[in-house]
Amino acid sequence: MRLLSILDPLTRPILLLLVTVVDRVLTPFQRRIGIDKMGYFFVLPNLLIFGIFVLFPMLLNFYYAMTGGTKLFPEDRPFIGLGNFDNLFDCGDFLSPNSCQEDLFWRGIFNTIQFVIFQVSGIVVFSLMTALVLNRKIVARGFFRSVFFYPVLLSPVVVALIWKWVLQHEGVLNAIVEIFGGESTRWLLDPNWALFWVVFVSVWALMGFYTLILLAGLQSIPPELYEASSIDGANNWQDFRFVTMPLLMPTMFVVLVLALIRAVQMFDQIYVLTGGGPGTRTQLLVQYIYTTGFSSQIQLFGLSAAASMVLGITLLILTLLQLRLGNQSSLA
Amino acid sequence: MAAERMTISQFLANRRGRRRPDTSDLLTYLYLTIGTILMFGPVLWLVASSFKTQAGLVKYPPPLLPYQQVQVEVAGFDKMLPLYEVTLEDGTTQEMAQVRRVGIEARMIDPANPDAGEIKVNIRQRTPVEEVKLAWENYLxxxxxxxxxxxxxxxxxxxxxxxxxxxxxxxxxxxxxxxxxxxxxxxxxxxxxxxxxxxxxxxxxxxxxxxxxxxxxxxxxxxxxxxxxxxxxxxxxxxxxxxxxxxxxxxxxxxxxxxxxxxxxxxxxxxxxxxxxxxxxxxxxxxxxxxxxxxxxxxxxxxxxxxxxxxxxxxxxxxxxxxxxxxxxxxxxxxxxxxxxxxxxxxxxxxxxxxxxx
The missing domain is CATH 1.10.3720.10 (MetI-like)
Incomplete structure (x- = not known):
């Protein structure tokens, strides 16, 4: 913070001038419309950007989903009704992506479901364990908390590159495996290992965030409850089972839903780490949206928009779930 | 089994009472140690690797620290010459600089005594002399x-x-x-x-x-x-x-x-x-x-x-x-x-x- 104050002599006069000018312009305006209507003025910039770059696109997305062709501008695009959705859902058998017209879409969906199940359970288990450990009486708690949190700050590209380097064929992991008598493996080229590492790396990168939330939840449990339970003769296991767990449940739900919402949208880390491969083994739904609309030779914006609506509806359901659970836990 | 159960339940307890260190503390610090290695290890490995030369990076198994071959200046040569440890015919070893290499034969010279002239050495008789040196050129x-x-x-x-x-x-x-x-x-x-x-x-x-x-x-x-x-x-x-x-x-x-x-x-x-x-x-x-x-x-x-x-x-x-x-x-x-x-x-x-x- 002090570092920034070096810039003060430079920025302060400019800011001051700016603020004075704004004030000059605004004061007569305020006199005309009255104090309470000034609210409109203050909310306006945010509302404008929100309207142009969020609200309007949200509405426009419905239109895109119902048009075909490869042109970007809506007036050049033929209206095809639910054609894109027909394409997406044109499947001989919904359980086998190969029988679908858009097999990549379904592969993406199945991969996403698999990824979400493994990744979210990994995050819940490991962040809970870490939070319990960090909540104990340990030396250097601040340091260890930072250790587990640090990867959260790294960019997905950086995270992917760190692990790509560790996992490469002549990499350090294979060297370690060989020391212990194992065989070196092409970790990211074997379909099952690739899925494992994609899950592992994202748990590695994100668990610190959820650990912090759970830690805050643990620390908000009143110590009197443990005193009371020890008077009642409860052992450690009973303490955990009947005091910690029930009181941590609301926080656990928050963690679960937040992790779900994030996992469904997973893209960048995997894109850099495996590119969706080997084959399409780690290609998730968002990568399908991106590839279909933006990085393939023929840019099918309509299909991409339709697929993104499937993602949007999933997120909506998860959010409503969170609101419901949130209301329940705040009532309890 | 009972003892194991006990340890786990102690581990799960989050009371912060004053007591002597026990198995649950051991588990805690074990977890923290492994966690620290897993969380920081890959990042440190990245930083260490980033200081290796292109040649150093392809070495397998990878050395922990960035090594580079020592280059020496020898009177009478414009360029720095790479230093090797050479096993001579009489079984002794000596550090020598390589002037050039032809096929499996290398021409070596003693940097301490360049006037003694070049000798021919089979390339299997020499190993590079290395030192820990940061490859700043990767950054620059x-x-x-x-x-x-x-x-x-x-x-x-x-x-x-x-x-x-x-x-x-x-x-x-x-x-x-x-x-x-x-x-x-x-x-x-x-x-x-x-x-x-x-x-x-x-x-x-x-x-x-x-x-x-x-x-x-x-x-x-x-x-x-x-x-x-x-x-x-x-x-x-x-x-x-x-x-x-x-x-x-x-x-x-x-x-x-x-x-x-x-x-x-x-x-x-x-x-x-x-x-x-x-x-x-x-x-x-x-x-x-x-x-x-x-x-x-x-x-x-x-x-x-x-x-x-x-x-x-x-x-x-x-x-x-x-x-x-x-x-x-x-x-x-x-x-x-x-x-x-x-x-x-x-x-x-x-x-x-x-x-x-x-």
Whole structure:
């Protein structure tokens, strides 16, 4: 913070001038419309950007989903009704992506479901364990908390590159495996290992965030409850089972839903780490949206928009779930 | 079995009583040690590797530290010569510099005594002499002379995007939060609900239409196209509004009686008082923007406009990955965030724990 104050002599006069000018312009305006209507003025910039770059696109997305062709501008695009959705859902058998017209879409969906199940359970288990450990009486708690949190700050590209380097064929992991008598493996080229590492790396990168939330939840449990339970003769296991767990449940739900919402949208880390491969083994739904609309030779914006609506509806359901659970836990 | 059960239950207990260290403490520190290695190990490995030369990087199994072959100056030669340990015919070993190599034969010279002349040695009779030396050129070359990786441009673009976007977000979000928390006007609650309802709708869901808007404005391959769409963050509005609600209205009324304009109140009273919340939002915003990948990837398709993340991705995606440069540039990319974290660590962790947002 002090570092920034070096810039003060430079920025302060400019800011001051700016603020004075704004004030000059605004004061007569305020006199005309009255104090309470000034609210409109203050909310306006945010509302404008929100309207142009969020609200309007949200509405426009419905239109895109119902048009075909490869042109970007809506007036050049033929209206095809639910054609894109027909394409997406044109499947001989919904359980086998190969029988679908858009097999990549379904592969993406199945991969996403698999990824979400493994990744979210990994995050819940490991962040809970870490939070319990960090909540104990340990030396250097601040340091260890930072250790587990640090990867959260790294960019997905950086995270992917760190692990790509560790996992490469002549990499350090294979060297370690060989020391212990194992065989070196092409970790990211074997379909099952690739899925494992994609899950592992994202748990590695994100668990610190959820650990912090759970830690805050643990620390908000009143110590009197443990005193009371020890008077009642409860052992450690009973303490955990009947005091910690029930009181941590609301926080656990928050963690679960937040992790779900994030996992469904997973893209960048995997894109850099495996590119969706080997084959399409780690290609998730968002990568399908991106590839279909933006990085393939023929840019099918309509299909991409339709697929993104499937993602949007999933997120909506998860959010409503969170609101419901949130209301329940705040009532309890 | 019973003993095991006991240990686990002790581990699960979170009472912080004073007692002697027991098995559960052992487990705790074991967990923390393994955790620290897993969390920090890969990052440290990246940093260590980034100082190895291109030749050093392909060595397998990889040495822990960056080694380089020693180069010596020998009288009568313009260039530095690589140093080897040579096993001579009589079984003794001597450090000699290699003048040149022909097939399996190398011509070596004694650097201490160059007048003794060159001798021929089978290349199997020599091993390189190495020392720990940092390959700074991995860091310096990309700054100066790589045509396909214009590091300075990417860094500049990233800094512009991060700082401008954060400034805009802070200003418009705080203005909106001020309006939504301190004024009574028609449609206020509707606007608030509208903002907040998009909290869980990421840009991923509306990529195509936002791309259209950007293209229509002419912001394709323009940093504004990266900066503006994400500026009106619902997270920021929510965070700041909740905070501003705790600022007493009497303060504002008192200022009005003193003749302060509304803008003056916003700038002189609300903003200074909301500083803790603004700081949290600023940190979030810097993190979001510096690390942002998918949206810049879509908007920016020309090299000159790449941010660090997009540039790094393009650079590592080339057919022949130049790992020595990629690793060094990855370190540079993670450095600013790491420094910010090191300085503001306590602030960030408590900020996230209390708001539950990232």
């Amino acid at each position: 070359d990309p700054l100066i002379e790589l045509d396909n990786f214009d590091f300075f441009t990417y860094l500049k673009n990233s800094i512009i995007v991060t700082s401008v976007a954060t400034a805009i977000t802070l200003v418009i979000n705080s203005m909106a939060a001020f309006a939504l928390s301190k004024y009574q006007f028609k449609g206020r609650d509707a606007i608030f609900v509208l903002f907040i309802s998009t909290l869980m709708i990421p840009i991923t869901v509306i990529l195509v239409p936002v791309f259209l808007v950007i293209t229509s404005i002419g912001w394709k391959n323009n940093l504004w196209g990266v900066i503006i769409p994400g500026a009106a963050t619902p997270t920021g509005i929510f965070l700041l509004r909740q905070y501003m609600l705790t600022i007493p209205d009497e303060l504002l009324d008192a200022a009005r009686i003193d003749g302060a304009s509304e803008w003056h109140i916003y700038w002189r009273i609300i903003l200074p008082l909301a500083r803790p919340a603004l700081a949290v939002l600023a940190i979030f915003s810097v993190m979001w923007r510096w690390n942002d990948f998918l949206w810049p990837l879509i908007v920016l398709s020309q090299n000159d406009y790449f941010t660090l993340q997009v540039g790094l991705n393009a650079f590592q995606g080339e057919l022949q990955i130049q790992w020595h440069y990629v690793l060094a540039m990855t370190v540079v990319t993670l450095l600013p965030i790491t420094l910010v974290f090191a300085i503001l660590q306590r602030f960030i962790t408590t900020g996230i724990a209390t708001t539950g947002m990232k």
